[in-house]
Amino acid sequence: MKSDEFFTLVRSWLTIYLPRSRRVSPHTIRSYKAALNTLLAYLGETRHLTLEQVGFEAITYSSVSGFLAWLMDARHLSASTANQRLAAIKSFLSYCAGEEPALVAVWLDVKRIRPARTPERAPDGLGMAAVEALIRAPGQQTAHGLRDTTLILLLFDAAARIQEVLDLTLADVSTVPGRGQVTLTGKGRKTRTVPIMDKTGRHLEQYLDLFHPGPRAPEKLFFYTIRVGRHQPMSQDNVAYLLNKHAGTAREHCPEVPGRIHAHQLRHARAMQMLRAGVPLPHIKEFLGHANISTTEIYASADNQMVREAIQKAAASAPEPAPIWKGPKDLILRLAGLK
Known part of the structure; x- marks a missing residue:
């Protein structure tokens, strides 16, 4: 054809x-x-x-x-x-x-093509050292560096899905100190408004001054690329490329940064940070825009798993106790309920 x-x-x-x-x-x-x-x-x-x-x-x-x-x-x-x-x-x-x-x-x-296998594991959020290294990696000496820093910081601070950030318009963003917030449109066109740190607000203001000078139309996309001299939406692939480019730089200063990185890891990292700070799960659910709290509970499971792994690691150097199942064969089978 x-x-x-x-x-x-x-x-x-x-x-x-x-x-x-x-x-x-x-x-x-x-x-x-x-x-x-x-x-x-x-x-x-x-x-x-x-x-x-x-x-x-x-x-x-x-x-x-x-x-x-x-x-x-x-x-x-x-x-x-x-x-x-x-x-x-x-x-x-x-x-x-x-x-x-x-x-x-x-x-x-x-x-007939089968989907790629997705590992069934707890959310792979980054550690805070890796998050900080990734945010610092683009630098702010260039316009693109400032843009990428702002994008990464906002993805983390708002715990936003990648498309939610790419869909932001100027009207969705408020940088008022002490009351900064972004209104995100998530799955099923559901909107939620989440607070942002004052530090994030200051970065957003710097970005606005550079990328949206002069009169600001509320409906314009906050983040954009320029093709053929016109503002065009950024794609998820654009962001994936930028994240992995800066991850290479971040890894030089922080070995914790993984070889492959994706935007959702920043969302996971923020959720884990909130959980460890004592924020109740129902509040985290609303912050993340989850439809069901059972989805949010995965983070609690992940945190328990990290504790368990730490305990197991600490126990590795402890002396081995005497074997429990020791004695005549018939006695072992009876103790195990097999006879």
Whole structure:
């Protein structure tokens, strides 16, 4: 199928089917759009395809499987984020199969791809030493350094999801000392207003003076990139790239900074910091925007696990007690309830 037919279906999916037929939120549409743009970037980088050359013949089990691996290895996305990109591609192909029967085979081929495995573990929040090193890493000698410092600091201080920060407008941000706050729009278009530290407010003011000089339109995006001379939204991939670039610098001063880093680790770190400061779980739940407190309770479990690991480490140097199960074979079996 030719490139123009491919992009015709892309346009109708994004502009007609998703918003009108499915009533999908603008946030989800942006996420789907980002997935398709990233797929096009992958095909250009690894298959050397120009936009004019991209068609459904380039979308196969092999290419999309490679795309999933590339997202994690080259773009440093977490498995869960990469799986969201894969789900978006599958959703698009499902729509295409419904519009054009000849594309059913393409959809079924890609549908067989299994999502990347996501480890089942407690939230991997950064330690405070790593957080501080990461915030300091960009420096503030350049405009981009100031922007990146402000972005990282706000992600941590507001314990915000990455898209929540990228969706902020000027109207959503208040830097009044002692009353600084940001209004975040989370999942299901639910909004919550969270306080920010005065230190964060001062950084936001510096950022505003540099990146939003003159009259400030309330509806303008707080963070942005410039393409073709125009303000454009930042993508999650942009932020993932910046975080890992600065993590390399931070690691030189703080070995605790992990080899791969993602924005959610800052959110986890803030939640753990609040928990250890004695903030009740219901308050943390509201701060994080969790729908159910059982999600928030994971942090309490994670903290208990850290305590348990510390106890086990301390016990490693203690003398071993005498074996409990020692004696005649029949006696051991009876004690164990096996006879």
